[in-house]
Amino acid sequence: MDFLYAKHRARKNKNVIKEITTSHSHFSSPPEVASTIIAHFKDIFNAPKPILVDDIFILVGNLVPLNLHSPLLAPVTNEEIKKIVFTGKAASAPGPDGFSFDFYKHSWHFIGLQACNAVKSFFSIGYIPRGAKVTAITKIPKNSHAFDIPDFRLISLCNVFYKIVAKLFANKLKLSLPYIIHDS
DSSP states (O other): OHHHHHHHHHHHHHTSOOOEEOSSOEEOSHHHHHHHHHHHHHHHHSOSSOOOGGGOOOOOOOOOOGGGHHHHHSOOOHHHHHHHHHHSOTTSOOOTTSOOHHHHHHTHHHHHHHHHHHHHHHHHHOOOOHHHHOEEEEEEESSTTOOBGGGEEEEEEEOHHHHHHHHHHHHHHHTTHHHHSOOO
C-alpha cells in the first residue's frame, strides 16, 4: 500500500506547477503562480479593443456555388451525429463534464436520441447551454524543467457535445472552403 501511495504522491507533485518565472519576477506561492498564469493568458486571449463592423473590409470574390448552398443549409441528421460519436476517439480525455466519446458510444441506446435532439436544437435555434460550452484548460510542460510560462503547452478539454457541433460544422464547410479560401 505504501508503494501505491508514494506513486500517487509523486504523480500529484508532478502535476502541480510549484513555481513560475516571468520577465519581471519569480513566483513560488500557489496563489501567485495561479494569478500570474491567469494574467498572462488574459493578456494573450483578450482583444485590446472591440472590433467594429466599420473596420472590417469584405472582399467580394470567390463565392460558394449555388449547388453547395443546400448541403450547407441542410438540417443535421441523427445519422450524421451518430457517425461522429462512433468515429470519435474513445481514448480521448473527457471534458469538464467527465464524459468521453467512449461513454457516449457505450450508452448510445440510452442517450442517443437526447444527444441528437440537443445538437439539432443548437443548429435550429443557435443556442448552446452554458454548461455545454465549458472548456477545461490544462497546461502540459514541454520539458522536465518548465519554469517559464511559454514552457507549457495549453490543452483544451471540451465537452463531447461541443466536439460534435464543431465536427458537424467542419464537415459542412469542407466542400465549400476551396471556393472561399484562395490557394495562396
